Amino acid sequence: xxxxxxxxxxxxxxxxxxxxxxxxxxxxxxxxxxxxxxxxxxxxxxxxxxxxxxxxxxxxxxxxxxxxxxxxxxxxxxxxxxxxxxxxxxxxxxxxxxxxxxxxxxxxxxxxxxxxxxxxxxxxxxxxxxxxxxxxxxxxxxxxxxxxxxxxxxxxxxxxxxxxxxxxxxxxxxxxxxxxxxxxxxxxxxxxxxxxxxxxxxxxxxxxxxxxxxxxxxxxxxxxxxxxxxxxxxxxxxxxxxxxxxxxxxxxxxxxxxxxxxxxxxxxxxxxxxxxxxxxxxxxxxxxxxxxxxxxxxxxxxxxxxxxxxxxxxxxxxxxxxxxxxxxxxxxxxxx
Amino acid sequence: xxxxxxxxxxxxxxxxxxxxxxxxxxxxxxxxxxxxxxxxxxxxxxxxxxxxxxxxxxxxxxxxxxxxxxxxxxxxxxxxxxxxxxxxxxxxxxxxxxxxxxxxxxxxxxxxxxxxxxxxxxxxxxxxxxxxxxxxxxxxxxxxxxxxxxxxxxxxxxxxxxxxxxxxxxxxxxxxxxxxxxxxxxxxxxxxxxxxxxxxxxxxxxxxxxxxxxxxxxxxxxxxxxxxxxxxx
Numbered sequence: 285x286x287x288x289x290x291x292x293x294x295x296x297x298x299x300x301x302x303x304x305x306x307x308x309x310x311x312x313x314x315x316x317x318x319x320x321x322x323x324x325x326x327x328x329x330x331x332x333x334x335x336x337x338x339x340x341x342x343x344x345x346x347x348x349x350x351x352x353x354x355x356x357x358x359x360x361x362x363x364x365x366x367x368x369x370x371x372x373x374x375x376x377x378x379x380x381x382x383x384x385x386x387x388x389x390x391x392x393x394x395x396x397x398x399x400x401x402x403x404x405x406x407x408x409x410x411x412x413x414x415x416x417x418x419x420x421x422x423x424x425x426x427x428x429x430x431x432x433x434x435x436x437x438x439x440x441x442x443x444x445x446x447x448x449x450x451x452x453x454x455x456x457x458x459x460x461x462x463x464x465x466x467x468x469x470x471x472x473x474x475x476x477x478x479x480x481x482x483x484x485x486x487x488x489x490x491x492x493x494x495x496x497x498x499x500x501x502x503x504x505x506x507x508x509x510x511x512x513x514x515x516x517x518x519x520x521x522x523x524x525x526x527x528x529x530x531x532x533x534x535x536x537x538x539x540x541x542x543x544x545x546x547x548x549x550x551x552x553x554x555x556x557x558x559x560x561x562x563x564x565x566x567x568x569x570x571x572x573x574x575x576x577x578x579x580x581x582x583x584x585x586x587x588x589x590x591x592x593x594x595x596x597x598x599x600x601x602x603x604x605x606x607x608x609x610x611x612x613x614x615x616x617x618x619x620x
Numbered sequence: 621x622x623x624x625x626x627x628x629x630x631x632x633x634x635x636x637x638x639x640x641x642x643x644x645x646x647x648x649x650x651x652x653x654x655x656x657x658x659x660x661x662x663x664x665x666x667x668x669x670x671x672x673x674x675x676x677x678x679x680x681x682x683x684x685x686x687x688x689x690x691x692x693x694x695x696x697x698x699x700x701x702x703x704x705x706x707x708x709x710x711x712x713x714x715x716x717x718x719x720x721x722x723x724x725x726x727x728x729x730x731x732x733x734x735x736x737x738x739x740x741x742x743x744x745x746x747x748x749x750x751x752x753x754x755x756x757x758x759x760x761x762x763x764x765x766x767x768x769x770x771x772x773x774x775x776x777x778x779x780x781x782x783x784x785x786x787x788x789x790x791x792x793x794x795x796x797x798x799x800x801x802x803x804x805x806x807x808x809x810x811x812x813x814x815x816x817x818x819x820x821x822x823x824x825x826x827x828x829x830x831x832x833x834x835x836x837x838x839x840x841x842x843x844x845x846x847x848x849x850x851x852x853x
Contacts (some may be wrong), residue, residue, distance in 0.1 A: 481809055487719075496695050497695070498724055499725050
């Protein structure tokens with residue numbers, strides 16, 4: 285009988301190699317230093333950037349694992365955020381409620397994945413756009429439940445996941461929490477890619493038909509990847525609601541999905557951490573430019589076009605080139 | 621009488637509204653080597669595509685070991701013991717050789733084919749087990765495609781144009797390999813235009829013409845010229 289275990293094991297995962305562990309330690313040290321020395325405004329910006337990075341990670345995970353481009357990930361983000369606001373409003377036990385919200389997001393998008401399983405490319409993207417706008421309109425119109433365009437306050441309980449509720453609403457507290465969640469998700473995705481299912485997902489991305497003919501039900505796998513990606517976006521939405529203390533329909537608008545996609549593209553898909561880097565670059569570039577000029581959209585657009593043309597693989601491709609130069613390897617070997 | 625391993629009875633298959641297979645009858649006995657030959661566009665690959673539900677079957681039936689297959693779908697052929705080595709090999713280029721092979725063991729059907737046995741059959745794959753599929757030559761890719769199919773422990777291996785793009789010396793090696801394979805009990809359905817491979821390997825043949833079986837017979841009763849004439853008829 286064939287041994288189906290894959291060559292790859294967790295030990296081979298880049299995140300558990302010495303270089304990966306060093307990077308993780310450096311990031312942890314950086315976050316610790318910032319919380320001790322950073323100003324409130326700086327910490328707040330980094331806390332928001334970390335939350336948005338999780339959103340970009342979800343879009344990048346879907347693109348990297350299933351080669352699917354979503355224009356509608358603001359929907360699971362918003363469902364996570366609104367779900368959190370609603371469970372707090374209705375007095376549902378907070379931890380259980382958040383878990384149920386995330387499970388509901390997973391279930392919803394798993395079913396959606398089964399229904400649209402055969403769609404790829406632009407058809408899938410358009411469908412996610414339509415779905416995202418459906419939820420945007422729904423939260424805007426269902427005033428009795430969501431307060432419509434007025435938005436909803438999020439009443440964070442006094443204690444949540446063993447921490448004081450206030451911790452989730454302070455810049456330093458949220459920066460640490462969001463960074464830990466982000467790091468855990470990046471590690472989890474790296475480890476997933478080293479599993480048999482992760483390698484199978486990579487096979488589906490390369491040639492779904494071939495994997496199907498080997499006897500795998502690829503539709504289930506793609507649905508699970510979409511649902512997992514949506515749940516990660518939901519986690520981002522939960523953190524957003526906890527930190528901001530307020531949710532409104534704008535967070536489910538298609539332009540928010542578009543921003544997340546731009547972050548993922550800017551970061552590139554050569555590494556799991558690409559969308560996170562893209563989100564940080566995008567977020568701080570936007571903050572910096574908006575201080576300089578009211579026409580920051582145009583400047584940001586021009587920069588993004590230039591970066592995309594110069595480095596189509598995004599920040600991850602650029603990092604590989606830099607790394608190859610530092611280690612003296614030829615550029616062509618950099619991607620290996 | 622031996623129960624056929626695979627039997628197509630009056631199969632009609634379509635791509636959209638195009639009626640490609642028109643009442644095709646075909647059998648493969650356990651351990652048998654059967655070839656399907658014919659000009660380009662007569663529907664040879666459509667036989668495979670029908671089994672994989674790429675072409676829609678709207679008439680006739682498919683039986684495995686005497687049992688009708690009620691519903692064909694992309695993932696069901698492997699469960700019934702049918703492995704397909706497709707035209708163009710279709711290996712997964714960014715996965716390593718070993719990962720490609722292990723994906724072939726999707727359903728973990730019981731059998732003798734293990735990773736070690738495939739490696740002993742193709743030592744070059746063992747040497748390069750961590751190499752991505754993109755780095756392989758055409759012949760090595762074909763070995764990988766066959767090895768991956770064997771990992772599913774199939775009863776029937778269908779090879780669609782396996783000699784396409786390969787050097788004659790590699791085709792000779794492959795013929796020997798497929799002959800050895802058939803001796804292990806794996807039946808082979810060879811869809812091929814390369815008549816030398818067909819003549820050397822197959823025991824029976826079907827000539828397909830315009831989506832129908834024009835002729836069938838034993839390979840020992842024909843030579844290259846007469847088989848060519850039957851195809852061109």
